[in-house]
Amino acid sequence: MKPLKxxxxxxxxxxxxxxxxxxxxxxxxxxxxxDSQDHCGDFTNLQGLANTVRNIQPDVIINAAAHTAVDTAExxxxxxxxxxxxxxxxxxxxxxxxxxTLVHYSTDYVFDGSGKQAWLETDxxxxxxxxxxxxxxxxxxxxxxxxxxxIFRTSWxxxxxGGNFAKTMLRLAKERDALTVINDQMGAPTGAELLADxxxxxxxxxxxxxxQAGLYHxxxxxxxxxxxxxxxxxxxxxxxxxxxxxxxxxxxxxxxxAFVTAATRPLNSRLNTSKLQSTFxxxxxxxxxxVARMLTEII
Numbered sequence: 527m528k529p530l531k532x533x534x535x536x537x538x539x540x541x542x543x544x545x546x547x548x549x550x551x552x553x554x555x556x557x558x559x560x561d562s563q564d565h566c567g568d569f570t571n572l573q574g575l576a577n578t579v580r581n582i583q584p585d586v587i588i589n590a591a592a593h594t595a596v597d598t599a600e601x602x603x604x605x606x607x608x609x610x611x612x613x614x615x616x617x618x619x620x621x622x623x624x625x626x627t628l629v630h631y632s633t634d635y636v637f638d639g640s641g642k643q644a645w646l647e648t649d650x651x652x653x654x655x656x657x658x659x660x661x662x663x664x665x666x667x668x669x670x671x672x673x674x675x676x677i678f679r680t681s682w683x684x685x686x687x688g689g690n691f692a693k694t695m696l697r698l699a700k701e702r703d704a705l706t707v708i709n710d711q712m713g714a715p716t717g718a719e720l721l722a723d724x725x726x727x728x729x730x731x732x733x734x735x736x737x738q739a740g741l742y743h744x745x746x747x748x749x750x751x752x753x754x755x756x757x758x759x760x761x762x763x764x765x766x767x768x769x770x771x772x773x774x775x776x777x778x779x780x781x782x783x784a785f786v787t788a789a790t791r792p793l794n795s796r797l798n799t800s801k802l803q804s805t806f807x808x809x810x811x812x813x814x815x816x817v818a819r820m821l822t823e824i825i
Contacts, residue, residue, distance in 0.1 A: 529553030533584035536591030540685035544722035569613040579620035588629040597788040599656040610660035615667030627674040634681035636662040639792025655789035678744040681795045685718035686823040692759045699772040709753035709779035713795030714745040717816035743797035746813040753779040
């Protein structure tokens, strides 16, 4: 397989950081962020993005940039729409003109979180927040404007780089005697490392099998609540010798309405990954494996 010219947007984020590692063996990687100087990576500059693709003429474009501040999106919906929907639409049009593959990441927030079954790619969407609505529009624009696309819906993304839920829980557990954590939202903590590795695998596979283009759910195996996630993190840290004030019994489960937020979170963030695993011949690791690996890096 010939080396590919790969254009990555959002290199400074958690997923973008890991993608720089996973994509390097594929070929020539050009990685941009919003403040890059040589080429425009600013998702508020739509013409600049189109010019970047036209000038570089990549084989593959990967969009790891997004407006992910879920609550802030409620008070700046136009900015969220520009970054999450209009910019991916521009990239899709530019990718189509260049004959490139476009990889785009979306979210469980496109669903309303009802029920207890893991969502399929074919299930009806019904986002509850500005973030979810703009990410859904982004999906639709990508699919409508670029034939060779991969859209990966994921959830509860974390990485050793930057802030994450586990780091917050560990900090609070060192400071407080007790914690309260939501127990009625269900999903699968998914590492940026896993997203990046599966992305690289899927890109290679798509070069040989163009009919694999489409929408896929991509999360780690298993499920838990934020409360279960916190219990796992704190138990792992304690067994690793970290001194914590919060005991395992002092992590109290509470419903979502115990915390007031601007954006409504879906209660059911389970995503069915059968299509991804069968199409690309993959077995996804459990969420506990990825979180444990991340914890060994940060503890």
